[in-house]
Amino acid sequence: MNCAKIAIGAVAAGLLAQGAHAGIITVDDFTTGAFSDSQSNVDMYYAQQAGSMIGGERDLRYDVVANQFGLSSDVVIGNGMVFNSNDPGVTGAIALEYDGTGDTEVTGNPFFVQGSGLNADWTGTPSIDIDFLFLDLDFEVRIVLQTYGDLALGTPVIGESVIEQNVAANINPFAESFLLAGATPTIGGGVNISDVDRLTIFFNNQEVAAVDFGIAKISVPTPGTAGLLAMGGLVAVRRRR
Numbered sequence: 001m002n003c004a005k006i007a008i009g010a011v012a013a014g015l016l017a018q019g020a021h022a023g024i025i026t027v028d029d030f031t032t033g034a035f036s037d038s039q040s041n042v043d044m045y046y047a048q049q050a051g052s053m054i055g056g057e058r059d060l061r062y063d064v065v066a067n068q069f070g071l072s073s074d075v076v077i078g079n080g081m082v083f084n085s086n087d088p089g090v091t092g093a094i095a096l097e098y099d100g101t102g103d104t105e106v107t108g109n110p111f112f113v114q115g116s117g118l119n120a121d122w123t124g125t126p127s128i129d130i131d132f133l134f135l136d137l138d139f140e141v142r143i144v145l146q147t148y149g150d151l152a153l154g155t156p157v158i159g160e161s162v163i164e165q166n167v168a169a170n171i172n173p174f175a176e177s178f179l180l181a182g183a184t185p186t187i188g189g190g191v192n193i194s195d196v197d198r199l200t201i202f203f204n205n206q207e208v209a210a211v212d213f214g215i216a217k218i219s220v221p222t223p224g225t226a227g228l229l230a231m232g233g234l235v236a237v238r239r240r241r
């Protein structure tokens with residue numbers, strides 16, 4: 001009984017520490033860190049926004065891959081994120097990174113810069129979930145999860161897992177789960193899910209032309225849901241007695 005109490009307490013404390021609600025860890029709901037930009041020159045653009053997202057910072061990369069007729073590629077963040085590659089002729093892609101602070105992303109750089117790390121414990125999560133508002137063409141999403149080693153010892157990344165998944169077009173809102181069971185270990189034995197330091201999500205990874213899409217939320221469901229429900233159930237039983 002004492003062990004159970006301690007275990008439930010630890011789960012609850014862990015969830016509270018991560019600002020979770022009912023076993024759902026919100027990575028980003030796009031209600032803070034508003035941003036908008038429009039670009040037509042072929043380049044990789046970066047911007048960073050501070051806010052309530054996990055790690056306190058969102059690193060944003062949006063690139064114009066090709067642009068035959070000089071139209072623009074647009075990103076708007078505010079109560080969701082919408083990305084438009086204007087038809088015809090614009091091929092654009094966008095990526096989001098959550099890796100803590102201390103990193104300065106630089107426009108034109110082909111790669112994201114490594115941040116201080118999240119140290120997020122997502123033990124037992126089955127998936128990374130993305131709530132889409134709409135998607136007008138099938139595209140691929142590539143999710144990269146990393147665990148850092150000891151930076152002082154020169155081993156910045158000791159575990160990495162990658163999920164690549166095709167997402168089907170849908171004009172209506174829909175939820176897409178990216179299963180950890182489908183992740184491929186690419187560094188070490190893969191990400192240590194109890195110490196996730198970096199989450200990078202590449203939308204339109206295969207660079208399909210003229211993709212428009214919107215997302216409302218990125219979240220991670222945890223088994224803490226069951227723990228909290230069990231705890232609530234125990235309290236309810238005791239009250240009835």
Ligand SMILES: [Ca+2]
Nearest residue numbers: 059099100115
């Ligand atoms: Ca960062």
Ligand SMILES: [Ca+2]
Nearest residue numbers: 059103113115
């Ligand atoms: Ca970064």
Ligand SMILES: [Ca+2]
Nearest residue numbers: 117119195197
């Ligand atoms: Ca770490």
